[in-house]
């Protein structure tokens with residue numbers, strides 16, 4: 001570790017004990033932002049975000065539309081690299097390594113930090129090929145066992161095991177979303193980012209995804225953006241509340257955030273006074 005990094009760490013530790021202090025920082029962070037700002041051109045979408053996301057837990061990100069939730073997720077696995085006007089300041093680490101260091105390969109990073117989007121987006125290929133894609137882009141050949149393991153991991157195997165060569169697009173919306181989860185877990189990531197993964201699904205399909213998330217955290221760290229506060233309360237261990245202006249105003253155990261938030265604006269948001 002360079003001296004400069006050590007200095008940055010010391011500075012950000014001071015920030016955490018100052019007025020931006022976050023209570024109950026977890027012990028074993030897999031992801032950490034320190035003083036993270038994200039800009040689109042001159043507009044700041046995230047303002048001085050400091051957070052530590054614990055391993056093998058579900059962290060929910062909630063907040064009104066436009067407050068930077070998707071921007072934050074995209075900054076974690078460098079999907080923002082693909083937006084030319086996007087600029088990042090501050091530090092975002094994955095297992096202690098700044099993901100914006102010059103020697104980080106974004107493609108390799110995204111295999112360790114997979115992503116699932118709001119609208120299920122399977123490729124127009126067979127179920128099997130959707131799952132093997134993640135391994136084959138690494139030049140690895142995927143075995144039948146790999147396919148079965150990923151589909152079992154996504155709670156989809158029993159429903160598709162006799163039709164692995166039919167198109168992923170023939171599945172229902174909820175099955176397609178679980179196929180996308182299977183595709184994300186096939187390369188054996190450590191973190192799965194989910195951006196409103198159930199908001200395009202019917203309640204039964206959404207509930208299956210919620211049950212699945214509960215199983216996924218045994219093996220993975222899950223960070224999920226949701227605008228459904230009941231969902232955040234049901235499935236997450238930690239909740240981060242972002243508000244307009246791209247500020248992280250509260251981050252704590254989910255029960256504390258929902259039952260006894262420290263910030264009055266969070267209480268107003270959760271009780272539906274705005275947003």
Ligand SMILES: Nc1ncnc2c1ncn2[C@@H]1O[C@H](COP(=O)(O)OP(=O)(O)O)[C@@H](O)[C@H]1O
Pocket residue numbers: 040045063064065066067068069070071072083085
């Ligand atoms: N590709 C982009 N180019 C320019 N501005 C963007 C882009 N994506 C998001 N923004 C802006 O950044 C802010 C945060 O957006 P976003 O992260 O999508 O919020 P959320 O997911 O909470 O709804 C908004 O003001 C939005 O208009």
Ligand SMILES: [Mg+2]
Pocket residue numbers: 069070071
């Ligand atoms: Mg969004």
